[in-house]
Amino acid sequence: MAITKEDIERLADLARLNLxxxxxxxxxxxxxxxxxxxxxxxxxxxxxxxxxxxxxLPVRNVFREDICEQSxxxxxxxxxxxxxxxxxxxxxxxxx
Amino acid sequence: xxxxxxxxCQAADKIRKKEISxxxxxxxxxxxxxxxxxxxxxxxxxxxxxxEKQADIVQKKFDxxxxxxxxxxxxxxxxxxxxxxxxxxxCGSRMLSNFVPPYDATVIKKLSQNHAVLLGKLNMDExxxxxxxxxxxxxxxxxxxxxxxxxxxxxxxxxxxxxSKMACFALGxxxxxxxxxxxxxxxxxxxxxxxxxxxxYGLVAFASSMDQAAPVTRDVADCAAVMNVIAGYDxxxxxxRDSGYEDYTSFLENDVKGLKIGLPKExxxxxxxxxxxxxxxxxxxxxxxxxxxIEEISLPLFEYALPAYYIISSAEASSNLAxxxxxxxxxxxxxxxxxxxxxxxSRGEGFxxxxxRRILFGxxxxxxxxYDVFYNKALKVKRMIFEExxxxxxxxxxxxxxxxxxxxFKIGEKTVDPLDMYLIDAYTVPVNLAGLCAISxxxxxxxxxLPVGMQLIGKPYGEGTILRAAFTYEKNTGGNGGIDRGV
Numbered sequence: 302m303a304i305t306k307e308d309i310e311r312l313a314d315l316a317r318l319n320l321x322x323x324x325x326x327x328x329x330x331x332x333x334x335x336x337x338x339x340x341x342x343x344x345x346x347x348x349x350x351x352x353x354x355x356x357x358l359p360v361r362n363v364f365r366e367d368i369c370e371q372s373x374x375x376x377x378x379x380x381x382x383x384x385x386x387x388x389x390x391x392x393x394x395x396x397x
Numbered sequence: 398x399x400x401x402x403x404x405x406c407q408a409a410d411k412i413r414k415k416e417i418s419x420x421x422x423x424x425x426x427x428x429x430x431x432x433x434x435x436x437x438x439x440x441x442x443x444x445x446x447x448x449e450k451q452a453d454i455v456q457k458k459f460d461x462x463x464x465x466x467x468x469x470x471x472x473x474x475x476x477x478x479x480x481x482x483x484x485x486x487x488c489g490s491r492m493l494s495n496f497v498p499p500y501d502a503t504v505i506k507k508l509s510q511n512h513a514v515l516l517g518k519l520n521m522d523e524x525x526x527x528x529x530x531x532x533x534x535x536x537x538x539x540x541x542x543x544x545x546x547x548x549x550x551x552x553x554x555x556x557x558x559x560x561s562k563m564a565c566f567a568l569g570x571x572x573x574x575x576x577x578x579x580x581x582x583x584x585x586x587x588x589x590x591x592x593x594x595x596x597x598y599g600l601v602a603f604a605s606s607m608d609q610a611a612p613v614t615r616d617v618a619d620c621a622a623v624m625n626v627i628a629g630y631d632x633x634x635x636x637x638r639d640s641g642y643e644d645y646t647s648f649l650e651n652d653v654k655g656l657k658i659g660l661p662k663e664x665x666x667x668x669x670x671x672x673x674x675x676x677x678x679x680x681x682x683x684x685x686x687x688x689x690x691i692e693e694i695s696l697p698l699f700e701y702a703l704p705a706y707y708i709i710s711s712a713e714a715s716s717n718l719a720x721x722x723x724x725x726x727x728x729x730x731x732x733x734x735x736x737x738x739x740x741x742x743s744r745g746e747g748f749x750x751x752x753x754r755r756i757l758f759g760x761x762x763x764x765x766x767x768y769d770v771f772y773n774k775a776l777k778v779k780r781m782i783f784e785e786x787x788x789x790x791x792x793x794x795x796x797x798x799x800x801x802x803x804x805x806f807k808i809g810e811k812t813v814d815p816l817d818m819y820l821i822d823a824y825t826v827p828v829n830l831a832g833l834c835a836i837s838x839x840x841x842x843x844x845x846x847l848p849v850g851m852q853l854i855g856k857p858y859g860e861g862t863i864l865r866a867a868f869t870y871e872k873n874t875g876g877n878g879g880i881d882r883g884v
Contacts, residue, residue: 309757316715316760317722317737318753319745328754331815335758338816339704343774346701346781353776356606357783357832358593358857363635377499381726390725393736 302340304333400425401562405471405619408565412459412470419459419470422565423452423514426472430516430563438538439548439558441477442485443517448472455512467622469512474564476555477518478525479610480599481505488601489521489533489551492721492728492747502599503634504568504610504627511626516564519554523749524718525575525603527551528821531812532751539808540582542847546805549582551575555613556583566623567613572603573706574800574825576611577837581800581850584839586614586867588624589825591834591857593638596631602717604710607829616876617838617868621645624860641858648861649868654688656866657793663699664798664824673799676841676849681797683874684866692793698785699827701778706826707819708762708775714752715759721747754815779830786831790856795866799824800837800850828854836863839876 309329313320320328375388384391400422403411411417427445434440455470475481478488480498482505487493501509508515522532530538530553538553540546541561548557552569556579559567569576571589580587588611595610602608612623624645631637660681665674685691723729723743730742748756762771789796801824811817828835833854840851855863 312757312760312764315764316756317719317740317744318748318756319741320753321745324750324753327750328757331754332757332761334814334816335707335754335819336761339708339775340770342701342704343708343771343778346698346778348774348777348781351777351780353773354780354783355776357779357830358591358636360636363632365632373499378725380499381496383723383727383729392724393733393739395736 302333302337304329304336401429401565403565404615405468405565405622408471409467409469419456419514420449420452422470423448423472426516426563426565433561433563436539436544437541437557437561437563438536439520439554439561439563440474440517441487441489441520441535441554444484444515448514448516451514455514458512466511466626468508468626470514471565472514472516473508474516474519474555474558474567475505476521476552476567476569478521478570478601479505479568480601481515481518484518486518486601487535488525489523489535490748490752491534494534494728496726498599500599503596503631505599507626507629508568519552519558519567521554522551523752524601524714525551525570525572526714526751526755528578528818529806529808529811530554531808532749534749537808540805542584543805543845545807546847547582547808549579549801549805552579552587552611552613556580556585556587559583559585559613559615566615566619568627569611569613570600571609571611571829572607573710573829574822576613577800577825577835577850577852578821580613580837582805582848584848586617586620586836586838588612588620588836588860589828589834590624590628590860592832593636594628594858594860596629596634596637598631598633604713605717606713607710617836617864617871618646618649620836621649621864643861645860645864648865650865651869651872653684653866653869656684656689656795656862658684658689658691658866659694659789659793659796660691661694661696661699661789661796661798663696668802668820668823669799670803670843672843673801673803673849676843677797677799677851680840680851680870683870684797687869687873689866694789694793694796696785696789698778698782700823702782702827702830703819703823705775705778705782706822706830707758708771709779709830711755711759712763712772713759715756715763718752718756723747751815782827783831786827786833794862796854798852798854800852801825804843804845804847804849824852832857834858834860834863836867838867838871840870
């Protein structure tokens with residue numbers, strides 16, 4: 302399967318990744334190699350009658366009692382914010 | 398006496414006999430870090446003052462003859478994808494190069510409750526994606542056995558620090574083999590616990606269906622001791638196992654009589670280096686001479702684990718890493734036009750090449766039209782591989798093979814074609830995919846003097862059996878395949 306620069310640009314847009322022209326060039330070739338390797342390899346196996354397996358070990362939903370517990374201090378959480386104001390995360394204007 | 402040569406168990410003994418003090422031991426490690434870290438690059442952050450303070454506190458407890466856990470006062474290094482309150486946790490990424498967590502991971506809480514001394518945070522491949530430590534934003538870690546070679550990855554800092562005596566033990570992580578592979582390349586011990594055994598709370602998510610923190614230690618006894626500290630139920634991890642934990646040190650018995658060890662013929666053909674194969678087969682002979690039964694088995698699906706692993710882990714990574722958007726924490730681009738542009742530029746500048754490659758591949762395999770061909774197909778192959786191992790364990794107790802197809806390779810040797818690098822993981826990823834546990838330990842050296850690692854793979858929750866076998870091998874060979882040589 303051939304992967305084009307446009308494919309990579311579309312994927313990068315979906316993944317919200319800004320790529321330089323050099324990166325797009327390199328990643329186009331890399332992705333083609335990885336995609337074809339994994340597809341061709343797995344297609345050697347007939348999996349028609351196999352159920353997909355999400356969890357290898359039995360998992361069940363975990364509930365706890367709905368009790369108030371100590372949480373993080375707002376100031377501690379905001380310490381890592383790139384920009385903040387009045388106890389909130391600051392983002393660029395989104396509504397015109 | 399060189400204090401940094403002591404294993405954790407040996408040092409613990411000498412502390413209790415008052416032959417050495419916790420501050421002496423801690424200073425010895427801090428001196429070693431000053432001496433070697435520039436050359437090896439294992440640490441991203443060194444917590445010297447905090448370590449000295451903690452050492453004094455623990456020593457005072459010993460002076461009052463308090464009963465303390467085995468790892469009390471033992472200096473440890475922590476992989477930089479494990480959250481440490483108030484200490485930079487970068488994941489080896491520019492994206493988190495300013496991230497100081499306001500909380501401790503559960504495994505860190507457990508180390509603190511056991512009064513370990515934390516020396517600092519260890520270098521790693523960016524977000525644990527890599528097999529050679531060449532993708533870290535903080536630079537290449539060098540292999541202590543040969544600085545022109547890689548230490549393995551992603552936990553290169555952890556394995557290199559333990560091997561070069563810059564930490565008595567380390568906590569790494571193992572999503573696809575990171576702890577075992579690096580342990581193998583650096584000649585130390587690394588254990589991948591069964592999924593659900595060690596809490597993931599505070600371990601930065603890469604591929605959540607496989608992530609586990611992992612001990613990296615000098616020897617097998619230390620490995621069991623560290624497992625005793627970090628394993629256990631945690632209500633903060635939804636897949637944490639709520640019962641069935643054992644005293645891992647109780648399995649340290651010098652006895653493999655009657656143990657059935659399977660050698661999968663697929664692990665010993667194809668890409669594996671001749672010398673690696675020979676050393677692992679020599680180890681099989683050691684087990685046989687000690688009364689274990691060696692049986693050749695076949696795992697024909699072995700070669701399909703790697704593509705299935707890369708599809709599943711990249712899909713999960715692309716989803717997990719969507720949280721890094723430059724809003725709440727982490728790197729934010731300086732120049733942007735609007736909100737979407739802020740996301741794209743922050744992520745474009747914050748992530749390195751390998752992480753971008755995996756995010757794109759993960760986005761691709763989850764795309765409408767690709768989902769069935771890639772992601773769903775990989776989940777089906779995962780079931781087939783899971784069943785193949787389950788069947789194998791009807792016949793044998795343990796599976797033995799190489800940890801990696803080669804010994805440590807040269808820096809830059811495998812960075813041109815990403816597939817070359819991914820193939821290094823072929824021997825470790827089946828364990829993660831099939832929900833098994835495994836320990837990597839040294840079994841000799843190749844002709845260039847580089848350590849060879851072998852892997853003992855156990856059933857789910859079979860840590861006890863692999864620890865017993867590993868301990869027996871080490872006891873009867875002196876470790877390192879019988880060659881007494883340090884870095």
